Amino acid sequence: MATITVPPxxxxxxxxxxxxxxxxxxxxxxxxxxxFAPLLFEAGASEPLGDAAHLDxxxxxxxxxxxxxxVRPLRFPGGSIGELAVNGTVNDxxxxxxxxxxxxxxxxxxxxxxxxxxxxxxxxxxxAARNAGVIIASGDTKVVEHGNADGMYITTAGIGRAxxxxxxxxxxxxxxxxVLLSGxxxxxxxxxxxxxxxxxxxxxxxxxxxxxxxxxxxxxxVAAPGLRWMRDPTRGGLATxxxxxxxxxxxxIVLHEDWIPVRDAVRGACELLGLDxxxxxxEGQFVAVVAPEFAELALDxxxxxSGGEDAAVIGEVRETPAATVLGIAPYGGTxxxxxxxxxxxxxxx
Amino acid sequence: xxxxxxxxxxxxIPGPPLLALVDVTGVRRKVDLGLLExxxxxxxxxxxxxxxxxxxxxxxxxxxxxxxxxxxxxEDAAAMEEVSGYGSAP
Amino acid sequence: xxYVDEFRDPAAISQTAAEIRRIADPHRHYRLMEVCxxxxxAIYRFGLKDLLPDNVELVHGPGCPVCVLPxxxxxxxxxxxxxxxxxFTAFGDMMRVPGANGSPLEHKARGMDxxxxxxPADALKLAESNPEKHVLFFAIGFETTAPSTALTLLRxxxxxxxxxxxxCNHVTIIPAIRAILDSPDMRIDAFLGPxxxxxxxxxxxYTWIAANEHKPIAVSGFxxxxxxxxxxxxxxxxxxxxxxxxxxxxxxxxxxxxxxxxRAMAQVFELRPYFEWRGLGFISQSALRIKDEFAEWDAExxxxxxxxxxxxxxxAQCGEVLKGVLKPAQCKLFxxxxxxxxxxxxxxxxxxxxxxxxxxxxxxxSAELVGIGx
Numbered sequence: 001m002a003t004i005t006v007p008p009x010x011x012x013x014x015x016x017x018x019x020x021x022x023x024x025x026x027x028x029x030x031x032x033x034x035x036f037a038p039l040l041f042e043a044g045a046s047e048p049l050g051d052a053a054h055l056d057x058x059x060x061x062x063x064x065x066x067x068x069x070x071v072r073p074l075r076f077p078g079g080s081i082g083e084l085a086v087n088g089t090v091n092d093x094x095x096x097x098x099x100x101x102x103x104x105x106x107x108x109x110x111x112x113x114x115x116x117x118x119x120x121x122x123x124x125x126x127x128a129a130r131n132a133g134v135i136i137a138s139g140d141t142k143v144v145e146h147g148n149a150d151g152m153y154i155t156t157a158g159i160g161r162a163x164x165x166x167x168x169x170x171x172x173x174x175x176x177x178x179v180l181l182s183g184x185x186x187x188x189x190x191x192x193x194x195x196x197x198x199x200x201x202x203x204x205x206x207x208x209x210x211x212x213x214x215x216x217x218x219x220x221x222v223a224a225p226g227l228r229w230m231r232d233p234t235r236g237g238l239a240t241x242x243x244x245x246x247x248x249x250x251x252x253i254v255l256h257e258d259w260i261p262v263r264d265a266v267r268g269a270c271e272l273l274g275l276d277x278x279x280x281x282x283e284g285q286f287v288a289v290v291a292p293e294f295a296e297l298a299l300d301x302x303x304x305x306s307g308g309e310d311a312a313v314i315g316e317v318r319e320t321p322a323a324t325v326l327g328i329a330p331y332g333g334t335x336x337x338x339x340x341x342x343x344x345x346x347x348x349x
Numbered sequence: 350x351x352x353x354x355x356x357x358x359x360x361x362i363p364g365p366p367l368l369a370l371v372d373v374t375g376v377r378r379k380v381d382l383g384l385l386e387x388x389x390x391x392x393x394x395x396x397x398x399x400x401x402x403x404x405x406x407x408x409x410x411x412x413x414x415x416x417x418x419x420x421x422x423x424e425d426a427a428a429m430e431e432v433s434g435y436g437s438a439p
Numbered sequence: 440x441x442y443v444d445e446f447r448d449p450a451a452i453s454q455t456a457a458e459i460r461r462i463a464d465p466h467r468h469y470r471l472m473e474v475c476x477x478x479x480x481a482i483y484r485f486g487l488k489d490l491l492p493d494n495v496e497l498v499h500g501p502g503c504p505v506c507v508l509p510x511x512x513x514x515x516x517x518x519x520x521x522x523x524x525x526x527f528t529a530f531g532d533m534m535r536v537p538g539a540n541g542s543p544l545e546h547k548a549r550g551m552d553x554x555x556x557x558x559p560a561d562a563l564k565l566a567e568s569n570p571e572k573h574v575l576f577f578a579i580g581f582e583t584t585a586p587s588t589a590l591t592l593l594r595x596x597x598x599x600x601x602x603x604x605x606x607c608n609h610v611t612i613i614p615a616i617r618a619i620l621d622s623p624d625m626r627i628d629a630f631l632g633p634x635x636x637x638x639x640x641x642x643x644x645y646t647w648i649a650a651n652e653h654k655p656i657a658v659s660g661f662x663x664x665x666x667x668x669x670x671x672x673x674x675x676x677x678x679x680x681x682x683x684x685x686x687x688x689x690x691x692x693x694x695x696x697x698x699x700x701x702r703a704m705a706q707v708f709e710l711r712p713y714f715e716w717r718g719l720g721f722i723s724q725s726a727l728r729i730k731d732e733f734a735e736w737d738a739e740x741x742x743x744x745x746x747x748x749x750x751x752x753x754x755a756q757c758g759e760v761l762k763g764v765l766k767p768a769q770c771k772l773f774x775x776x777x778x779x780x781x782x783x784x785x786x787x788x789x790x791x792x793x794x795x796x797x798x799x800x801x802x803x804x805s806a807e808l809v810g811i812g813x
Contacts, residue, residue, distance in 0.1 A: 018548050026780055194376075199557045200401075200564075203376045258449075265375030267440065272373050272398070273557065274352045274531075274790070324803055330449035331456070333486025333663070335800040341780045345531035346557055348352050348400050348584065349476055349505060349791045351477020351502075351583065351635045351661065351791070355442035366594055374440050381560055383590045384700045395442060397638065397691050400530070401558025402587040405638045405697060407442055411690030419451050419668065 010034040020342025022070075024236025024281075027341050029244075051231070052096035054162055061162035063098025065089055068155040074117065076195040078187075078206025081154055082124030084283055087209050088234070089158035090132045094213040095230035095286050097166040100132065103158045105139040110149040117151065125154075132211040134158070163216075165224050170248035172228040177317040178295035179253060180288045182215050182302060183208070183310040185238050186266035189280035194269065199346065201272070203265040208284035215308055218301040219288060226294030232286045239278040240339045241287055242325045253325045255315035255337065274347035278327075279340050289317065353399035355407055356380070358392050371398060442690070446662030447485075455667040456490035462674050469495045470626060471673050472763055474616060475633035476503030476791030477661055483800035485663045495670065498763035499796075501615045502633055504579045505532050505789035506761060507716045508608055511747035513538035516577045516606045517546055519742045526552045526569065528562040529577035536788045539749050543577075559591035559605075566595070566603035573602045575738055578609060583635040585609040585727060586700035589707035592729065592736050606738040607729050610714065612636050613644055614725035618716075620652055624764050629673040631666065632658035634688040639704075641696025645684045653682040660688035707733060717751070717785060718758030757784040760793055767794040768802065 012034030020027035052065035067088040074081045090100040105125065109118065129136050187208040194201050212232060219227060229249075231241040238260075246253050262270075262277045270277050290298045295313060302311035325337040356371040362379060369390065371380045381402045382390055388406055390396060396403040445451075463469065473479060479499045482488060488497065501507055517538055520527035527543060534544045534555060547553035552572075556562045559576055566574035578588045588605060595603050612633055619625055632645055637658045645656050655676035659669035669687040676683060686692055707729060714726030734740035751757060755777065756770040767773050767786070777783040779795055786792035790799075 016548070019544065030780075198554065198561070199378075200561060201376050201378045201557075205375075263375075264440075268354075268374035268376040271354045271440065271443070272356075272376060272378075321804060326804065327486075329486055329663075331452040331490070331663070333452075333489050334804065335484055335486045336802070336804050338799050342535075345534055346555060347532045347790055348530045348557070348580070349480075349503065349532050349789065351475050351480075351633070353583070353635050353638075353661075355440070357441075365597065366590075381558075381587070381590065384586055384697055384703070386699050388699075397635075399583055399635060400587050401560050402590065404583070404635065404700070405691045405693065408690050412442060412445070415668070415687075415690055416445060416451075419455060419664065 018342070023340070023343040024234065024240050025340040025342055028236070050096055051092040052098065054096065054098065062159055063093045063096050063162050064157070064159045065092040065096070066155065066157040067092060068153060070150065070153050071192065072150050073195050074121065074151050076191055076207055078191060079209040079283070080121060080124045081152065082121035083128045083209050085154040085156045086125050086128035086132060086134070087211050087283060089156040090134060090211045090213060091232040091286065093158050093160050094211070094216045095232045097168045097230070098160045098162045099213065100134045100158045100160040102135050102137045102160070103129065103156050104137055106155040107139065107141045108149050108153040109141065109143045110146060110151050111143055112146045113151050121152065121154070132213065163220055166220065166227060168227065168229050170229055170245050173245065173249040173251060173289050173317055174228070174291070175251060175317050175319050176292050177228055177289045178292055178313050179242070179255070179315040179317065180290055180295070180298055180302065181238070181260065181312055181314045182212065182285045182287070182308055184261040184263045184266065185233070185282055185285060186262055186270065186277035186280040188283040189237070190266050190269045199273070201269060203269065205263070205265045208282060210284035210307065212284065212286045215286065215302055215305050218305045218308070219298050222301045223290055223294035223298040226291030226298070228289040228291065230286055230288045233282050235281045236339060237277070237279040237281060238287060239276070239325065239337050242337070243339045245289070246323050246325050250323050252318040252321045252323070253315060254318050255325065255327050256330070257327045258330045259312055259314045261310045261312050275344050278337055279344045353397045353404055355395050356398050358390060358394045358396060360392050369403070371396065371403070373398070443662060446660065446664040448664065452490070452663050452667060455664060455671060458671055459490070459495065459667065459674065460492050462671070462678060463492050463495050464678060465494065467494060469674060469677060470498050470628050471495065471631060471670060472498040472500045472619065472627045473631040473659070474500035474502040474612065475636065476506065476789065477635065478631060478633070478659065478666065479503070479793050480791040480796050481661050481663070481666060483796040487663060487666055488801070490667070491670070495674070498627060499793035500619060500763060501716075501719060501761040502581065502612060503786070503789055503791050504581055504608070504610060505536060506757070506785045506792045507610060507615070507719065508536070508579060508785060509715045509717045510538055510749040510751070512608055513543070514540065514747040514749065515744045516575070517543065517551070518745050518747070519606065519738055520546070520551055520553070520575055522742070524572045526554060526565060526572050526574045527577065528554050528556045528565060528574055530557070530579065531555045532789055533577060533579060535782070536785055537782060539747065559588050560594070563591050563595055563600060563603055566600050567598070570602060573604070576603070576605045578605050578607050580609055581612050581633070581636050582639045582704070585708065586639055586697070586703045589703040592707050592733055593703065595736055596733070601735065604736050604738040604741050605729065607727060609708070609727040610716070611725055611727070612640070614722045615716070615719070616648065618719050618722055619762055620648070622762050622764070625762065627654065627763070628677055629655040629657070631669045631673065632656045634658055634660045634665070634692060637688065637692045637696070639697050639700045642684050642686050642692065642694050643696070649682040649684050655682050655685070657685045657687045658692055660691065718761040752783060755784045757786050760786055767797040770794070774798065774802065
């Protein structure tokens with residue numbers, strides 16, 4: 001049994017908020033764990049912080065989560081801010097082991113936002129909600145001065161009943177467990193990067209935004225007793241999610257680099273810009289840790305679910321290197337895969 | 350200074366300056382061919398791209414020779430293994 | 440990916456690594472310096488050190504244009520950009536490099552118009568579409584990148600774009616290699632030459648390294664197979680007592696260099712009499728400035744540049760790490776005061792800086808897997 005590395009007390013000492021604090025990487029962690037957690041979150045929470053919380057109401061376990069979507073441009077190949085707002089929350093609940101049933105939504109709108117743009121997003125949200133099987137129960141709207149909010153920011157909060165029989169926790173993870181990925185990584189983040197137009201790159205890539213609940217259901221059906229932990233790797237990418245797990249369980253996560261599915265165009269963009277697909281945001285993928293005796297069934301179930309054809313086993317959990325994610329190339333070369341401090345930046349060197 | 354990636358010229362975009370639409374496994378960008386003006390690049394050519402400029406044409410022959418050299422390395426190594434099997438370890 | 444995947448072929452990599460282990464003389468310790476920061480990054484990213492025997496040591500060289508840029512130059516560039524209606528543009532590599540008053544991204548957070556560009560051509564386009572602003576392009580890089588800056592300046596001239604200027608920090612590689620070889624605490628046996636710089640300057644500029652300094656140099660590509668093959672070439676030369684320039688990266692590097700690129704550079708740039716290199720001090724004839732006839736597009740001519748000189752904290756040992764005298768982990772600040780999250784020196788900020796590469800890809804691995812302290 002690994003010694004769980006208790007990270008030293010993190011204090012948030014930064015003088016001001018920076019963009020890096022929202023990027024999902026180390027700076028974000030410092031903000032959440034150093035400032036928010038000590039002041040806001042349940043004192044002495046026994047479980048490490050996840051994206052969703054499970055609360056007990058007289059024997060009924062309810063999952064609850066919230067997500068803010070800040071994206072530019074608002075519309076991009078494969079989706080839009082409205083879709084992200086719905087799917088993001090549905091997915092946070094799904095990977096925590098809960099079925100989203102209802103969302104509430106909060107709009108912060110920029111004065112001057114053309115109505116057709118707003119209407120298109122509202123329609124997109126309605127469609128996404130229908131598609132995901134959730135209702136949007138209530139909402140709030142605020143308008144801010146022109147020049148703020150990049151058009152619009154959307155925040156959603158969602159609730160849903162926990163799926164019975166799941167014991168999802170980093171503490172459930174054991175050496176020998178297999179790491180499964182639902183599909184190719186990097187599609188969303190690269191699509192957004194290209195859609196901004198600053199880099200003058202074009203491709204046929206589309207955001208992968210979609211609800212992952214069907215895949216979680218498929219896993220639960222065949223592998224519930226062996227399902228240890230799940231996460232949807234959004235900002236910060238797969239590297240960040242797995243580093244959080246490694247730190248929280250104290251074990252090593254070893255990834256076989258050539259087993260990780262990446263589309264050609266994502267690879268091309270990353271090579272061109274000096275980015276690593278492991279750090280790029282996804283909006284329709286999830287990673288699951290599964291006990292070895294269930295791994296084959298689990299993979300099979302994912303691959304047979306529509307949209308899961310590219311699911312793959314990408315690695316395994318080991319005793320060492322403790323609390324670290326390690327990448328292994330097919331020829332044996334290894335490298336540590338770490339979280340970034342802030343957003344990945346294109347480089348030329 | 351060092352990130353440069355191979356891409357294939359899809360089409361030329363007449364200038365001045367002479368540009369090309371280049372493909373890198375499904376990602377496309379206009380690339381400036383000004384540094385290759387002595388080399389008459391054409392669609393289908395592979396070029397090395399750095400900061401949006403084509404630095405060099407990639408020589409298929411050069412790549413082949415290199416792989417050849419590496420294959421010979423492999424044969425050498427295999428031959429050595431065979432020999433070492435007969436006598437003392439290398 | 441064509442011309443990439445072949446050079447990442449696992450079987451070929453294993454074979455080449457086996458060859459290295461076969462020819463490395465167990466009674467010798469080989470110290471090979473990869474000059475280029477891109478090579479340093481590739482070595483760590485591909486885990487190549489795992490494949491080498493213990494007696495083949497890779498020493499990281501100073502070929503990281505971000506790492507050798509004195510902090511004062513960043514402050515100078517930001518001072519220009521602080522003027523009204525100026526847009527500061529630079530490659531992503533520059534964005535987190537700390538100046539005395541913060542990095543470009545931190546300035547952006549405080550309201551400066553700072554934009555990342557992939558190409559100097561994109562900075563020029565920005566100028567064309569923002570006629571009421573002035574676009575400053577903060578140019579960095581060795582000879583790989585300088586020709587693109589030169590061409591962009593010529594394009595600006597041809598298109599009569601006047602709201603565009605370049606703050607030129609281009610440096611040249613040969614003086615850096617000379618500084619390494621002249622350094623008294625230096626003991627390098629052979630070099631892995633900078634492959635992409637060589638697409639511009641060719642292989643001839645390295646002949647003095649072989650002829651006068653008797654050090655082999657293999658001009659290397661950036662894929663795992665390229666680097667390993669270059670190591671084989673260097674070891675073979677060392678074992679045979681030879682010292683020659685070999686072109687491993689022949690699929691892309693012309694022996695005579697790229698004449699069009701050299702012409703563009705000669706047209707636009709001239710050598711500065713001297714330039715300060717962070718960690719290496721002042722080196723003569725080592726950096727480029729824009730010729731007077733193009734003053735229109737030279738930020739140093741168009742703007743008052745403070746000429747700030749900022750000294751690094753005494754405890755930071757960037758210079759020694761840059762020269763390969765110290766390994767990153769041997770710097771007193773490494774991993775404590777100086778980490779990627781709060782970098783003190785540019786070697787920790789730049790993704791190809793040896794400290795950042797080591798910290799991100801290797802450092803915890805050594806402690807965990809090998810069981811010894813760093």
